[in-house]
Amino acid sequence: MFTLPQEESRAPTTCPGSASTQDLSSSYGDGLEEECSRKPDQKLLELYGVGNPIAMFFSDSSYLSSRGRIIKWFWDSAEEGYRTYHMDEYDEDKNPCGIINLGTSENKLCFDLLSRRLSQSDMLQVEPSLLQYPDWRGHLFLREEVARFLSFYCKSPAPLKPENVVILNGCASLFSALATVLCEVGEAFLIPTPYYGAITQHVYLYGNVRLAYVYLDSKVTGPDSRPFQLTVEKLEMALQGARSEGVKVKGLILINPQNPLGDIYSPGELQEYLEFAKRHKLHVIMDEVYMLSVFEESVGYCSVLSLERLPDPQRTHVMWATSKDFGMSGLRFGTLYTENKDVATAVASLCRYHGLSGLVQYQMAQLLRDRDWINQVYLPENHARLRAAHTYVSEELRALGIPFLKRGAGFFIWVDLRKYLPKSTFEEEMLLWRRFLDNKVLLSFGKAFECKEPGWFRFVFSDKAHRLCLGMQRVRQVLEGKSQVAEDPPSLSDPGAR
Numbered sequence: 001m002f003t004l005p006q007e008e009s010r011a012p013t014t015c016p017g018s019a020s021t022q023d024l025s026s027s028y029g030d031g032l033e034e035e036c037s038r039k040p041d042q043k044l045l046e047l048y049g050v051g052n053p054i055a056m057f058f059s060d061s062s063y064l065s066s067r068g069r070i071i072k073w074f075w076d077s078a079e080e081g082y083r084t085y086h087m088d089e090y091d092e093d094k095n096p097c098g099i100i101n102l103g104t105s106e107n108k109l110c111f112d113l114l115s116r117r118l119s120q121s122d123m124l125q126v127e128p129s130l131l132q133y134p135d136w137r138g139h140l141f142l143r144e145e146v147a148r149f150l151s152f153y154c155k156s157p158a159p160l161k162p163e164n165v166v167i168l169n170g171c172a173s174l175f176s177a178l179a180t181v182l183c184e185v186g187e188a189f190l191i192p193t194p195y196y197g198a199i200t201q202h203v204y205l206y207g208n209v210r211l212a213y214v215y216l217d218s219k220v221t222g223p224d225s226r227p228f229q230l231t232v233e234k235l236e237m238a239l240q241g242a243r244s245e246g247v248k249v250k251g252l253i254l255i256n257p258q259n260p261l262g263d264i265y266s267p268g269e270l271q272e273y274l275e276f277a278k279r280h281k282l283h284v285i286m287d288e289v290y291m292l293s294v295f296e297e298s299v300g301y302c303s304v305l306s307l308e309r310l311p312d313p314q315r316t317h318v319m320w321a322t323s324k325d326f327g328m329s330g331l332r333f334g335t336l337y338t339e340n341k342d343v344a345t346a347v348a349s350l351c352r353y354h355g356l357s358g359l360v361q362y363q364m365a366q367l368l369r370d371r372d373w374i375n376q377v378y379l380p381e382n383h384a385r386l387r388a389a390h391t392y393v394s395e396e397l398r399a400l401g402i403p404f405l406k407r408g409a410g411f412f413i414w415v416d417l418r419k420y421l422p423k424s425t426f427e428e429e430m431l432l433w434r435r436f437l438d439n440k441v442l443l444s445f446g447k448a449f450e451c452k453e454p455g456w457f458r459f460v461f462s463d464k465a466h467r468l469c470l471g472m473q474r475v476r477q478v479l480e481g482k483s484q485v486a487e488d489p490p491s492l493s494d495p496g497a498r
């Protein structure tokens with residue numbers, strides 16, 4: 001694993017505006033491939049790119065191609081937090097001093113509801129067509145169900161069409177497939193930072209596609225602005241910056257609700273971003289993987305598919321999956337909705353490698369069709385549990401006098417721990433992260449999301465109360481300089497049991 005001083009390992013800030021092209025980044029605490037990374041030095045970063053045999057610098061295997069070595073490098077360098085967590089996972093009975101994971105964005109509050117529903121007899125169907133090679137776009141019965149599901153939950157003005165739906169095994173694969181079919185090797189997507197850092201790998205590992213950052217900051221500039229607000233002006237600056245570096249930008253990636261901020265774009269903002277993309281003939285990849293995890297009723301969510309008119313429908317591609325909204329990241333179900341037939345067909349062709357088994361497709365269709373269960377049981381209960389867990393962590397943070405972004409969507413809170421860094425550097429941020437890990441709580445630090453201000457952390461709250469409670473107690477110990485592993489979780493009424 002590479003260990004370099006954090007300042008040296010920063011992304012090359014290549015653009016005079018607010019963008020820089022992507023480096024070998026990943027996040028610490030957001031799933032296996034999204035975990036800890038160390039970065040190679042500036043020289044290597046400059047060499048990183050189209051057809052570059054960067055892997056020869058990482059050549060610890062004579063068995064692998066240069067591509068294979070780069071891919072292995074990502075794996076080797078991206079795991080520290082997650083690996084440490086898995087070697088010492090908290091278990092109430094068997095390992096009460098183990099690590100509490102407030103780093104991985106998963107919803108662990110509804111296993112009871114899901115296991116009851118998925119165990120019902122209507123879920124198991126074995127018939128020849130489900131055991132044979134499928135239509136690579138996904139079985140028609142499932143694409144029809146997904147089209148109905150998205151029409152309803154995205155509030156589309158007209159029914160969405162099954163022929164625009166492609167089914168595959170999750171949004172990670174979909175990022176990878178879209179990058180490959182939309183970009184040439186070495187081209188880039190714009191992405192506002194902080195962002196879910198694993199997208200770096202998703203678009204690079206197969207597609208050799210890079211990211212051009214639109215750096216956002218926490219400064220509030222006026223009564224109508226919010227921290228880390230994305231504006232068209234910032235998009236324009238980042239695009240010009242990337243172009244002046246000779247980077248060809250092919251598209252814009254937007255996450256709504258946003259990870260890690262929890263922000264939701266208003267219909268007006270969405271429209272502006274889409275118009276910007278149209279002006280520059282950019283594709284827009286809309287990641288709406290948290291669209292049903294908006295748990296505050298007062299927060300109005302607007303899917304891009306609800307807009308009366310998409311400015312550039314042929315270049316607008318929407319993704320959704322069950323990993324977050326249905327708390328099933330292990331099941332691996334994702335879907336693309338695009339009116340562009342060429343894009344749908346090219347992605348479908350890659351589904352030969354990213355498809356879902358017929359039996360799982362059947363289960364998914366049954367689940368998505370069961371509106372009574374979704375609307376009357378699952379969503380209200382899931383939202384109530386998310387709200388309770390969010391309230392608990394927010395109150396803990398308030399009691400500690402720690403600023404954070406109060407949002408009503410997603411599984412995480414974006415927390416400002418800048419005052420705990422003796423110096424405002426990413427090295428200090430990493431040291432603080434390590435102190436948390438040493439005190440047996442895994443968090444995600446801001447650099448993993450390419451946040452440009454050191455000291456921001458993402459706290460995942462979508463877990464059972466006893467684990468949250470113990471996790472927050474350990475956070476408190478670190479911040480108060482009293483780190484030690486707590487033996488007994490304090491009691492708290494379990495938001496997961498509501």
Ligand SMILES: Cc1ncc(COP(=O)(O)O)c(C=O)c1O
Binds near residue numbers: 105169287323333
């Ligand atoms: C914004 C965002 N998009 C996509 C994914 C990956 O989704 P999937 O599990 O469907 O691959 C994640 C996972 O953390 C995410 O946060």
